[in-house]
Amino acid sequence: MMKKLEGRVAIVTGASSGVGRGLAKVLAENGAKICACARRVEKLEELKAEVEAFGGEVLPVACDVTDVDQINNVVAQCVERFGGIDILINCAQGAMQYREINDVDEAYALEAFESGPLASMMFMKACFPYLKESGHGRIINTASAAGYDGNAGFGAYGMAKEAIRAITRTAANEWGKYGITVNVFLPIIATDFFRETQPAALKSLEAKTPLGYIGTTEADCAPLIVLLVSDEGGYFTGQSYMVDGGIHKHS
Numbered sequence: 001m002m003k004k005l006e007g008r009v010a011i012v013t014g015a016s017s018g019v020g021r022g023l024a025k026v027l028a029e030n031g032a033k034i035c036a037c038a039r040r041v042e043k044l045e046e047l048k049a050e051v052e053a054f055g056g057e058v059l060p061v062a063c064d065v066t067d068v069d070q071i072n073n074v075v076a077q078c079v080e081r082f083g084g085i086d087i088l089i090n091c092a093q094g095a096m097q098y099r100e101i102n103d104v105d106e107a108y109a110l111e112a113f114e115s116g117p118l119a120s121m122m123f124m125k126a127c128f129p130y131l132k133e134s135g136h137g138r139i140i141n142t143a144s145a146a147g148y149d150g151n152a153g154f155g156a157y158g159m160a161k162e163a164i165r166a167i168t169r170t171a172a173n174e175w176g177k178y179g180i181t182v183n184v185f186l187p188i189i190a191t192d193f194f195r196e197t198q199p200a201a202l203k204s205l206e207a208k209t210p211l212g213y214i215g216t217t218e219a220d221c222a223p224l225i226v227l228l229v230s231d232e233g234g235y236f237t238g239q240s241y242m243v244d245g246g247i248h249k250h251s
Contacts, residue, residue, distance in 0.1 A: 003031030004230050010087035011035045011078055013065055013123060016043035018191040019142065020091030022217025023225055028056035030226050032087065035078035037063035065092045065119035066111075075126040085130035087138045087229045090120040093160070098153040109156045116160035121167050124182075128175070137180035138229040141168045145186050145244065161186075165240055172238030181237035183228050187221050188244040190214040210246040220245070 010027050014020035016038035028034050028051045036044050036058050044060030051058045059081050063070045078085055094115035095108055120141050131137025143165045145151070147158030165184050172182040190202060206214050215221065221243045227233050228241075242248045 006031035008086040009082040014092035026222035112156040112160040117163035139182040141184040
């Protein structure tokens with residue numbers, strides 16, 4: 001039986017850990033060839049070994065997403081290895097510390113912007129010719145409930161994440177005529193980093209969730225992303241998807 005993403009090529013940024021790593025693995029399980037990029041190459045090599053164990057294929061490429069030359073290198077290596085690009089998943093983001101607005105300096109705010117919305121946009125631009133040629137190009141960007149809710153202590157991070165939602169909507173309008181869909185998801189997911197660094201926050205969120213638990217990338221977030229990047233997701237574009245177990249409710 002043919003897998004849902006058989007023959008597709010996906011770039012996943014921030015793939016060394018967390019949501020990016022989980023999505024890269026599940027996309028590979030669904031048949032996609034993965035170009036995985038992040039700064040920590042040793043973690044990408046671990047992902048590669050894990051995916052190859054079930055017959056998948058991963059090309060690990062070191063990348064600091066604040067460097068446009070490195071972004072272009074990722075795209076060039078992906079195309080050289082796999083022949084094109086069908087899917088771009090932007091998960092990388094820096095400046096994730098708790099820091100109230102009065103403690104945010106220009107350098108920290110720029111780090112949040114350059115590693116988030118600017119990096120996402122530059123990856124989108126670099127991939128555009130190949131996504132257009134694909135005929136079923138898919139872009140998934142990553143925002144956050146921290147920006148949506150205006151969480152205290154995450155002003156720079158939230159500002160960057162809301163900018164990602166803005167560029168997503170604009171690209172959806174500009175690139176729909178080329179058959180490229182552009183969506184954004186806002187995950188509240190129990191990653192290893194979340195469990196280790198913010199156990200109290202995780203416990204608090206669990207209490208707010210109608211389902212009574214905080215999900216994982218592989219089991220609870222990836223199914224939506226697989227749908228959106230597949231042929232079945234071709235009519236969904238310009239949308240924000242909250243993956244939070246019902247914490248945020250919309251009419």
